Amino acid sequence: MNKRSRSLLSAVLVAGLAVTPVVARASCKAVALQQDVITGELAVALIDNLDHTATSPVVVIGDSVENHALTADRLALSCSGSSAYAAEGPKVFVIDNEQHVEVDEIELPASVHGIELTQDGETLWVGTVDGIYTIDNLNDPVSRTVSLVLAGAAAASITSVNTPSGEHMFVVGGGAIRVFDAASLELVANVTIPSAAFVDAASCADGSLFVVSEIGGYVHFFDPVFNTLIDSVGVSAGAYGVDVDPDCTTVFVNTWFADIQMIDVATRTNLCTLELPGSANSFGLDVSILASGELGYASSNAGDGAWLYETSSAGQVTAITTGQHGLTVVAPRCDADGDRVSDACDNCSETYNPRLGTLGAPEPETFQSTTGEQLDDDADGFGNQCDAKFVAGGVFVGGADVTHMRASFNKARSGSNCGTSGAEACARYDLDGNGDFVGPPDMTRARQLFGKEVGPKCNACPLLCDGPACP
Ligand SMILES: [Ca+2]
Ligand SMILES: [Ca+2]
Ligand SMILES: [Ca+2]
Ligand SMILES: [Ca+2]
Numbered sequence: 001m002n003k004r005s006r007s008l009l010s011a012v013l014v015a016g017l018a019v020t021p022v023v024a025r026a027s028c029k030a031v032a033l034q035q036d037v038i039t040g041e042l043a044v045a046l047i048d049n050l051d052h053t054a055t056s057p058v059v060v061i062g063d064s065v066e067n068h069a070l071t072a073d074r075l076a077l078s079c080s081g082s083s084a085y086a087a088e089g090p091k092v093f094v095i096d097n098e099q100h101v102e103v104d105e106i107e108l109p110a111s112v113h114g115i116e117l118t119q120d121g122e123t124l125w126v127g128t129v130d131g132i133y134t135i136d137n138l139n140d141p142v143s144r145t146v147s148l149v150l151a152g153a154a155a156a157s158i159t160s161v162n163t164p165s166g167e168h169m170f171v172v173g174g175g176a177i178r179v180f181d182a183a184s185l186e187l188v189a190n191v192t193i194p195s196a197a198f199v200d201a202a203s204c205a206d207g208s209l210f211v212v213s214e215i216g217g218y219v220h221f222f223d224p225v226f227n228t229l230i231d232s233v234g235v236s237a238g239a240y241g242v243d244v245d246p247d248c249t250t251v252f253v254n255t256w257f258a259d260i261q262m263i264d265v266a267t268r269t270n271l272c273t274l275e276l277p278g279s280a281n282s283f284g285l286d287v288s289i290l291a292s293g294e295l296g297y298a299s300s301n302a303g304d305g306a307w308l309y310e311t312s313s314a315g316q317v318t319a320i321t322t323g324q325h326g327l328t329v330v331a332p333r334c335d336a337d338g339d340r341v342s343d344a345c346d347n348c349s350e351t352y353n354p355r356l357g358t359l360g361a362p363e364p365e366t367f368q369s370t371t372g373e374q375l376d377d378d379a380d381g382f383g384n385q386c387d388a389k390f391v392a393g394g395v396f397v398g399g400a401d402v403t404h405m406r407a408s409f410n411k412a413r414s415g416s417n418c419g420t421s422g423a424e425a426c427a428r429y430d431l432d433g434n435g436d437f438v439g440p441p442d443m444t445r446a447r448q449l450f451g452k453e454v455g456p457k458c459n460a461c462p463l464l465c466d467g468p469a470c471p
Contacts, residue, residue: 027081027097028345028372028460030288030297030331033074034058034324042327044075044086044095047297047320049290049331049345050372050464052308054320059095059102062088072200072213072241072286072328073114073157078121079334080459081344083139085124087112092126092135098459106135108146116158118167118182125169125182127155132171132178134185149185153178156198161224162207168224172198172212179227189227193220200241200286204248205335209265211251213239219253219263233268235261241286241328245293246340254284258300260309276300276307277317288331291342292358299326347374347461348383353433367414367427369467372458377428379469381462384431388449390419397449405429405446408438425469 029046032054036043043058074087077097084095090111094104114127117138124135132150137143154174160182161168167182175196179189197215203224204210210222215238221230237256244251250271251263260274276284282300289296297320298307307326308318332342339352340359347353355373356364364370369377375384382389388397390404408418408429413436418426429438431445465471 028332028342028458028463029055029081029097030290030329031075031077031084031086031095031097032297032299032329033086033327035327036324042086042088043324044084044093045324046097046100047329047331049342052295052318052320055100058324059093059100061086061093061095061102062091073116073127074112075328075330076115076117076124077330077332077344078117079119079332079336079343080121081332081342082459083121084330085115085117087115087126090128092124104141106144106146108133113173114155114157114171116160116169118169119160119162123182125149125158125160125171127153127158127171127173129154131155132158132180149180150178150187157201157212159201159203159210161203161210162205163224164207170201170203170210170222170224172201177210177212177222177227179224191222191227191229193229193232196220199239202243202251204244205246205333206248209244209248211242211244213242213253215239217255219251221251221265221268231268233263235263235270236273238283240284241288241298243287243289243296245289246291246333246335247293252287252289252296254287254298254300256283258282258284260284260287260298274309274317276309277319285326286328288329289333290331291333291335291345292340292355294358297329297331299329301325341372341374343458345372345458345460345463346383347371347376347381347457347463348386349456349458351383351385353383353385356433361433364467365414367425367468369427369465369469371461371465372463373466375430375433376462376465377425377430377467377469379462379465379467379471382454382457384428384433385445386449386456387428387454388431388446389454390428395453396451397446397454398451402446402450405438405443409443411438412436413438427469 032045042062043060045058046055076085086093092106096103110128116125126133156173159170169180171178177191201212210224212220218232241254258276262271285299287298332344334343339354354361391400407420413430415426418424431442
């Protein structure tokens with residue numbers, strides 16, 4: 001993590017107001033479903049992925065007193081982070097995360113327990129108490145259609161899995177793991193596990209593992225290629241929410257006792273147990289791991305909403321106060337370039353550029369600037385790796401930009417003698433974030449970017465700015 005102080009809230013506010021209201025930054029956030037313990041009122045809250053604070057106000061979506069303990073999969077988040085979907089009763093509520101308002105409600109024939117987006121974000125799979133449905137053309141209220149996939153099948157949770165034969169939807173419920181081809185809707189496999197009351201499920205990004213939590217106190221390890229049960233691992237108490245880290249090395253399960261058990265994928269043994277804070281009679285609900293794999297969120301029915309915990313040392317637990325019970329929580333996890341920064345928070349979302357100070361990347365130098373802790377030396381929200389636009393005007397990287405790049409070649413990246421004027425800070429010409437000088441790899445990168453638009457960056461970018469280039 002970037003350890004430098006961040007006294008830059010005012011800079012972010014200024015940058016935000018210059019373009020759109022500050023609320024537009026909401027799309028780089030985790031979403032959490034909260035319930036008021038007195039009234040039963042349900043609401044969707046946002047949690048900042050960088051400073052881990054909750055945003056208020058929340059979006060209220062209902063006032064059910066339904067028992068939500070068995071429904072840990074009622075939230076879905078688009079890859080961009082711009083839209084969230086939350087289920088309550090027979091309805092799916094569509095929430096615009098940029099403005100943090102409800103924009104639509106979609107009614108299903110029965111009470112909804114599990115939802116999942118297809119990887120293209122166009123279809124929502126919906127598991128109800130007595131049938132599995134798809135909502136196609138999800139984002140277009142005019143052409144949107146609700147279709148029945150399988151009648152009479154109870155579904156607690158749905159998970160999209162990348163398999164060698166395409167995207168498969170794993171629907172768990174009623175003691176069965178049903179596997180559907182996401183495109184053809186064909187039932188690929190149907191595996192029953194006697195007496196199993198499934199709650200939640202998760203998969204590895206590489207499609208090598210699917211896991212299901214069971215209220216009886218098990219996590220079932222499932223091979224999603226051959227659709228066979230590998231192992232059933234007992235945990236200390238009823239298993240609720242479950243997630244897997246991006247490396248697919250550790251499975252996290254939140255239990256009846258409100259503790260997080262971390263199970264080693266290779267040996268399927270418990271590595272350690274982390275107790276969540278709260279009252280003695282609280283029980284755990286959901287768990288969600290960030291794209292970085294370092295930090296995650298968990299929820300329990302004790303007050304104060306979601307909890308933040310550190311997965312690396314398994315020590316740190318910090319309450320994120322929302323004033324309500326935490327139910328389900330989902331952190332942005334889509335990561336197209338695999339740099340451990342989710343698409344929703346990545347200042348160069350299709351190019352590998354990890355946060356400084358993580359994954360072997362060095363801490364930022366004093367002459368460097370970051371947005372969202374990723375290198376961005378002109379602080380415009382586009383990371384250096386996808387930003388070779390050095391002069392104002394025009395959409396594409398062009399001849400004038402190349403001229404500036406050439407004028408900066410072989411100069412110290414910490415210097416201030418770059419650009420055609422010979423008086424610009426050189427840091428922004430260090431496109432790859434490597435080497436002491438603006439060198440051949442930076443020129444190569446600039447050539448790759450020639451004739452293209454800068455970016456793409458996340459909708460919420462620029463995120464928190466730190467360094468000399470910040471406004
Ligand atoms: Ca990324
Ligand atoms: Ca990136
Ligand atoms: Ca930039
Ligand atoms: Ca360089």
